[in-house]
Amino acid sequence: MTEPAPDPLERLRERLAAFPDGEVRTGTVAGFGERGDVLVQLDGDDPQTPTGSIPRHLLSWAAFEDPGEVVSVGQRITAEVFGVNEQSGHVTLSAKACEDEALYGYLRSKQRGDVVAGTVAAVLNFGVFVRLDGEPAHPAYPGTGFVRIPELTWSRIDHPEEVVRPGQRVSGEVIGIDTYQGEVVVSLKALQEDPWDALTAGTGDVVTGPVTKVISFGVFVRVGEAAEGLVHESDLDGRAVHEGQELTVRIVEIDRVLRRIRLAPAG
Template sequence: MVFVDLDDGPEHPVYPGVGFITIPELSWWGFESPHDIVEVGQRVTCQFLGFDTHLGEARLSLRAARPDPLRAFANEHRVGDVLPGTVTKVVPFGVFVRVGGPLEGLVHRDLSGGPEWDALVPGLPVTVVITEIDCDRRRIALAWR
């Protein structure tokens, strides 16, 4: 959790003028530590999510104050688009492929027609086709091209 000193915020019974950003609300992207996103003393602009009257806490979101990269991707691409990508991770159920900046999609293992599974390693360039973009579930489904 990240504590934010509010310029003009509601009073907190223990930490007056403090808001809170939970880890998932820090960024659209994955990260190792909150220090990868913010530093102590850094000035930030957040979106107000709500106020917990029971705990007296202002809930904030740093990521909601920035454009959603998946929605931007969905506005630019459609099912059937062919994209270059790079394998980022091979897992028992499939392969994650980076497409469009840091966005990743998944090619399920049960799909055939692509490279040999044993040859798939992180960093390998591949070509994929979009089979689904689900902004609500935050997923991009891919197949081999």
């Protein structure tokens, strides 16, 4: 009697359970793929066929031209599970995540909600690197902590340098651990008061505040500590307005879910 074919979904569930994301596994380098991937014979897995692979961008923090410069066939390797292919059950691994033991251990010692402190190491147009207190030297970046632009402040900004500068001491809350980049993702604004919690003005109120930004379709006006509302250009009737100018406006609508305030000139 012929045995029924294995259920592919059940096989996938078994693979996902056996190789959860973030788990560290060991194996032996079995060869190299056509695209520069490193093929891995995972311990405890199919002894006949390599069922793990390390994409070249997840192999090492060091620069290299050929993966053979970093590893060789038969070499033992430790890597983090980065995912399981839903069709083949093949396991994608990151050796880079585990390459620097001190960095990996430091990342794993942090949890969401932890409060960390450090010194701003670099201010770039896409975010801020922070050298966290007690961190090991990062193999590629000026600091292990990273603050994305939306997590710097509740206020509207054009560039991170409006908020922080190199050498400045900062504190923030850990909102993620990114072993892919080797970073502790930090939010500075998580420790700041949300201006929307302090917003007491309501629909119909008339307030006066500075123009914080002039854009093609209107102007933003601060109506609270850091909350801002938009006056659409169609409501300005061609009136010239510049940043920093005090403008008296009426609150037309407040959407606390989307954090939007619609304004109109008061007179």
